Every structure is written in structure tokens, then in C-alpha cells.
Amino acid sequence: MSDNSLMSILKARTKADHDRLESLVFFKELIRRSLPLDSYIRYLRLLSIIHWSLEKELSLCADERVKKIWHPKRARYNLLINDLDYYSDYLIKDVLDAVNLTQDFCSLIRRHSSKGALYLLGYFYVFEGSTRGSVKLREILKENFNKGKDFSGISYFVNYGDKVNEYWDEFVEQMNALKLDEGETEKVCLSAIDCFQRLYQIIECLDGNKERKHLYTVIALNPMAGNHPVPQDEKELKVSIDVAYKCLKDFPYLMMRYGTSGRHFTLSDSAWLTYLTEFSQEIINTQVNWLLNVLTTRGVPSILLEIHLDYLFQELTREKPEKREDYNKLNITRDLIQNQRVAILNDETVKTIQQEFKEKITSQEGDKLPEAIPLLASAMCDEFRGIEGALSSLKSWLYDAKIFSQDWIKAILEAEQKLKQIALSKK
Numbered sequence: 001m002s003d004n005s006l007m008s009i010l011k012a013r014t015k016a017d018h019d020r021l022e023s024l025v026f027f028k029e030l031i032r033r034s035l036p037l038d039s040y041i042r043y044l045r046l047l048s049i050i051h052w053s054l055e056k057e058l059s060l061c062a063d064e065r066v067k068k069i070w071h072p073k074r075a076r077y078n079l080l081i082n083d084l085d086y087y088s089d090y091l092i093k094d095v096l097d098a099v100n101l102t103q104d105f106c107s108l109i110r111r112h113s114s115k116g117a118l119y120l121l122g123y124f125y126v127f128e129g130s131t132r133g134s135v136k137l138r139e140i141l142k143e144n145f146n147k148g149k150d151f152s153g154i155s156y157f158v159n160y161g162d163k164v165n166e167y168w169d170e171f172v173e174q175m176n177a178l179k180l181d182e183g184e185t186e187k188v189c190l191s192a193i194d195c196f197q198r199l200y201q202i203i204e205c206l207d208g209n210k211e212r213k214h215l216y217t218v219i220a221l222n223p224m225a226g227n228h229p230v231p232q233d234e235k236e237l238k239v240s241i242d243v244a245y246k247c248l249k250d251f252p253y254l255m256m257r258y259g260t261s262g263r264h265f266t267l268s269d270s271a272w273l274t275y276l277t278e279f280s281q282e283i284i285n286t287q288v289n290w291l292l293n294v295l296t297t298r299g300v301p302s303i304l305l306e307i308h309l310d311y312l313f314q315e316l317t318r319e320k321p322e323k324r325e326d327y328n329k330l331n332i333t334r335d336l337i338q339n340q341r342v343a344i345l346n347d348e349t350v351k352t353i354q355q356e357f358k359e360k361i362t363s364q365e366g367d368k369l370p371e372a373i374p375l376l377a378s379a380m381c382d383e384f385r386g387i388e389g390a391l392s393s394l395k396s397w398l399y400d401a402k403i404f405s406q407d408w409i410k411a412i413l414e415a416e417q418k419l420k421q422i423a424l425s426k427k
């Protein structure tokens with residue numbers, strides 16, 4: 001590497017900040033094998049929201065220079081999610097300052113999306129480079145945060161396996177081939193320095209020896225959810241998580257269609273709905289209605305929200321009967337949504353059509369998505385009550401020939417026509 005190559009300049013310009021970062025109590029404790037598990041989990045959560053934002057912007061960026069550098073094989077967000085899943089039983093609070101600083105950093109990353117390709121490259125250099133330091137930390141991480149034979153819980157740090165040097169050499173070559181002028185090189189350097197300094201501030205907050213405000217945050221449930229509040233009562237938060245898993249189990253659609261992000265949004269929405277019970281009925285109605293519009297136009301019919309609200313009411317009341325009145329507000333909102341739906345297509349009608357549908361398809365395919373007809377009926381009601389796009393966003397998936405057989409698609413079409421006829425007759 002010649003001395004005036006981009007990567008040589010980057011290394012020299014960021015050395016002091018790298019060394020300063022390495023000297024943080026967090027890393028000292030990690031190396032001494034005394035880093036508390038809570039701090040380690042908090043670190044993974046913060047990294048997950050940064051990687052989510054950065055990898056999203058890098059993959060969407062149309063700038064030719066970014067296209068030459070970014071490749072999905074370098075994505076590490078999913079590894080962080082796997083590691084966090086390994087620790088999903090730990091209901092721990094986050095450090096408020098660290099979360100706020102990380103959210104600020106993520107907003108900056110998003111602001112750089114269209115015109116800030118060179119800034120994105122500076123940030124990416126820092127995270128790609130961290131794979132080199134991780135090699136030195138692997139054994140320690142394995143000893144402390146993974147007792148098993150695989151790499152669950154620490155996979156973010158062992159990605160690229162024994163190919164770290166190979167991946168790094170390729171990255172160095174691609175970065176140096178960009179041939180940036182002085183001003184452009186400066187932009188990449190400054191953003192890399194800025195990234196190191198922000199990470200310093202963020203990770204400093206994880207030093208358990210200092211007094212900090214801790215609270216439950218949404219990032220633990222869904223790194224993509226932004227910054228909305230969640231209940232601070234441990235029991236309520238736990239119920240909201242259990243209910244989210246119950247919905248996911250009862251409605252395979254959410255995972256089949258949306259995968260991990262379906263799980264994450266079900267969890268964060270559940271916590272948010274629970275949090276709302278502190279407010280007036282009017283506020284709850286307005287907020288749930290807002291959520292209903294967002295969900296239905298993205299292909300999640302309102303019947304799922306209805307059932308989610310019902311489960312929440314039941315389970316929260318069971319856990320904390322003294323707050324029944326507060327939780328009942330969810331029930332009242334649910335009734336409003338349900339009444340609008342059954343006024344267009346009642347449950348009996350839907351059941352009959354569901355039975356006819358079942359007889360036309362194989363039991364294997366029927367078992368795959370037992371809620372298909374109730375979902376279709378609900379999406380139709382949502383459309384009929386004025387939510388434009390509610391039906392088409394479900395149908396784009398329900399009629400997908402890559403997922404379903406021709407027999408299924410034919411049977412769905414027949415069911416849809418029948419439902420439509422009945423719904424129209426109610427208008």
C-alpha cells in the first residue's frame with residue numbers, strides 16, 4: 001500500500017481515536033474477562049441499530065463509489081440479531097444516554113443517505129476495520145459470552161471466520177481503487193474520525209461504574225422501531241412480549257411474510273400498545289387508529305390488531321387485576337374496530353367461506369396458513385371502510401405463485417369474489 005493511498009491515510013488519521021476507544025473501561029473489562037453480561041448485551045443492542053441504519057443506507061445508495069465497496073456479504077446486522085436472540089431471555093434496561101447518542105448517530109447516517117456517499121464510506125471503514133480487532137477478542141468473547149460449541153451470542157465478532165485477512169485485503173484494494181481527490185479523501189477521513197468519537201461517547205456510557213439513568217427501551221425489542229416509549233413496569237413489559245409471541249404463534253402469516261422484521265414489529269407494537277394504557281380512551285383510540293392505518297396498508301389486516309388487543313387485555317388483567325380499568329380501554333378500542341369489520345362481513349359468513357375454501361385445497365397447504373380467509377375478509381372490510389390499499393397489499397402476497405399452488409390461488413380467487421359480493425350487498 002503506497003503511503004498516500006486512501007487506506008493508509010485513513011489508518012494514520014484515525015489511529016489516535018482508535019487507541020482512545022480501545023482504552024475505554026468497557027474494553028479493558030472485556031479483555032480482563034470482567035465485563036458484565038448486561039453491558040455486553042447493551043453493546044450488541046446499540047450496534048444492532050447502527051448496523052441496521054448503515055447497511056440500509058449503503059445498500060440503497062446509488063452512488064457508484066458506494067456500489068463498488070458495499071456488498072451484502074459484508075452485512076452484519078443479521079449476526080447481531082442472532083446474537084441478541086441468544087440472550088432474548090434477559091429483560092434488561094438500557095442506558096438512556098447511550099441510546100440517545102446512538103439514535104442521534106443513526107439519524108446522521110440517514111441524513112447522509114442520498115448525497116453523503118463519502119460519509120457513509122467513512123463510517124463503513126470503521127466497522128469493517130473492527131473485524132480485525134475482533135480476531136484478537138474472539139477467545140475472550142467465547143470464554144465469557146458463549147459456553148456452547150457454536151458461536152451463538154458472539155457471531156458478530158467471528159464473522160468472515162478465518163477469512164478476515166482475505167476480506168480486509170479485498171476491502172483495502174477496492175477503497176484504494178476509488179481514486180478520490182484531496183477534498184473527497186478528507187470527507188471520508190472526517191466521517192471515520194467522527195464515527196470513532198461518537199462510538200467513544202456511546203460506549204463510555206456503558207461503564208457500569210458510573211451513575212447513569214437506566215430504562216427499558218424499544219431497541220431491545222426492535223432495532224428498527226425508532227424511538228417510541230415502552231412500559232417501564234417489568235411485569236407489563238413481560239406480558240407484552242409474551243402476547244407478541246402468542247400472536248406470532250397463532251398467526252404464522254406474520255413470520256411467513258415478514259420474517260424477522262415481522263417478529264420485531266409485533267414485539268415493539270405490543271409494548272407500545274401496553275404503554276398506551278396509561279392514557280385516556282380518546283388518545284388510545286386515535287393512536288391505535290393511526291397504527292391500524294399503517295399496518296393495514298402494509299398488508300397486516302385489522303383483525304390481527306383486534307386479536308392482539310384482546311390478548312393484551314386478557315393477559316395484562318390476569319397479571320395485574322388491580323389495573324383492570326386501565327387495560328379495559330384496549331378492549332373498548334378493540335370493540336370499535338371489530339364492530340366496523342363485522343358490520344361488513346360477519347364471522348359466521350367468513351367461517352362458511354373458510355370451510356368451502358378448505359375443501360378445495362390440500363390439507364398440507366391449508367395448515368400452512370389457516371388464517372388465510374379471515375385475513376382476506378378483514379383486508380376487504382378495511383378497504384371497504386376507506387383504507388385505500390389494504391386489500392391489494394395483502395393480495396400481492398396471497399396470490400404469489402412462488403409461495404402458493406395454482407389450486408390455492410384459484411380457491412382464494414373464488415373466496416374473494418364471494419366475500420366481495422356479500423360485502424357489496426351491505427353497502
Ligand code: HEM
Nearest residue numbers: 010011018021022027125126127128129130132133134136
Ligand atoms: C479492545 C478493543 C479493540 C482492539 C483490541 C482492537 C484491535 C485492533 C487491531 C489489533 C487492529 C489491526 C491493526 C493492524 O493490523 O494494523 C485493529 C484495526 C482496526 N480496528 Fe480495532 N480494536 C478494538 C476495537 C475496535 C472498535 C470498537 C472499532 C470500531 C468499531 C475498531 C476499529 C478498527 C479499525 C477501523 C481498524 C483498521 C485500521 C486500519 O488498518 O486501517 N476497533 N484493531
